[in-house]
Amino acid sequence: MPTAREMVFTEMVRFRAALPVLLETLAGKWVVFKDGQVVSAHDDEDAAYWAGVQAFGTHGGQVVARVEPERPPQPLSAGMLFRPSSMPFVGT
Amino acid sequence: MRDIGPMVRLRVGAPRLEPHPSEQLLDANLLVDTGAQRTCVREDLLQQLGLAPVRGDLIVGVSGKPESCLVYRACIEVGMADERGDRFAARFVADVIGVQAIQYIDGLLGRDFLSNVNLSYRGPDGMFELIDPRSAITQSHRQSFAAGPISSTNTRRKAAEASRKKNRRKK
Numbered sequence: 001m002p003t004a005r006e007m008v009f010t011e012m013v014r015f016r017a018a019l020p021v022l023l024e025t026l027a028g029k030w031v032v033f034k035d036g037q038v039v040s041a042h043d044d045e046d047a048a049y050w051a052g053v054q055a056f057g058t059h060g061g062q063v064v065a066r067v068e069p070e071r072p073p074q075p076l077s078a079g080m081l082f083r084p085s086s087m088p089f090v091g092t
Numbered sequence: 093m094r095d096i097g098p099m100v101r102l103r104v105g106a107p108r109l110e111p112h113p114s115e116q117l118l119d120a121n122l123l124v125d126t127g128a129q130r131t132c133v134r135e136d137l138l139q140q141l142g143l144a145p146v147r148g149d150l151i152v153g154v155s156g157k158p159e160s161c162l163v164y165r166a167c168i169e170v171g172m173a174d175e176r177g178d179r180f181a182a183r184f185v186a187d188v189i190g191v192q193a194i195q196y197i198d199g200l201l202g203r204d205f206l207s208n209v210n211l212s213y214r215g216p217d218g219m220f221e222l223i224d225p226r227s228a229i230t231q232s233h234r235q236s237f238a239a240g241p242i243s244s245t246n247t248r249r250k251a252a253e254a255s256r257k258k259n260r261r262k263k
Contacts, residue, residue, distance in 0.1 A: 008147065
């Protein structure tokens with residue numbers, strides 16, 4: 001039995017694949033996405049989250065996401081944008 | 093701990109439609125990070141709360157490469173104080189990114205939260221304040237875990253002024 005974590009990873013792959021089609025009809029909406037299909041569409045994230053919990057439970061593996069063009073990867077922190085210059089070790 | 097930077101102690105729990113007496117909230121120490129777009133919390137702590145992810149996002153971490161991270165919907169409770177110094181807990185539901193353990197801290201408090209408050213950082217005093225501009229409520233902290241309790245800005249300011257006057261008299 002896959003965990004909720006694994007199910008969400010799998011469902012995200014399906015969601016990303018379906019995104020170009022979803023953008024044509026549901027752009028800007030928050031959707032509950034499960035088994036490769038939109039289960040319901042909502043105006044805000046809270047409504048979508050609770051609709052997903054009601055339909056599948058907290059660990060049902062459903063994805064709750066906004067239908068919007070994919071954003072470039074975000075840095076966890078600005079510090080991640082830099083890598084220290086490699087320097088020879090100086091010390092005793 | 094002082095060297096780590098400004099740290100907020102808050103509590104994380106599962107989102108609920110209404111507060112429940114048996115709900116579990118866990119303490120978390122988050123580093124205030126204006127360079128972080130998103131708030132992130134140790135994933136093991138989120139799983140301990142029985143939370144499940146709601147989606148995945150691409151994040152660039154220490155590897156320098158985009159990685160798929162899970163996003164959790166969580167309830168966050170922050171201790172605040174009003175202008176009179178009366179304490180209360182401010183609660184909100186937010187998306188947090190689950191991350192692997194970060195040294196010494198439980199996560200980062202990013203701009204998704206900080207964009208709603210005024211952040212005042214007084215480096216020489218080792219203090220910072222988060223002020224909600226809409227209701228003038230404040231959270232003041234020293235840069236260490238030990239000095240966790242919150243107090244009103246005015247109380248801290250008066251204490252600092254009294255200390256400065258005392259030092260001047262000694263000179």
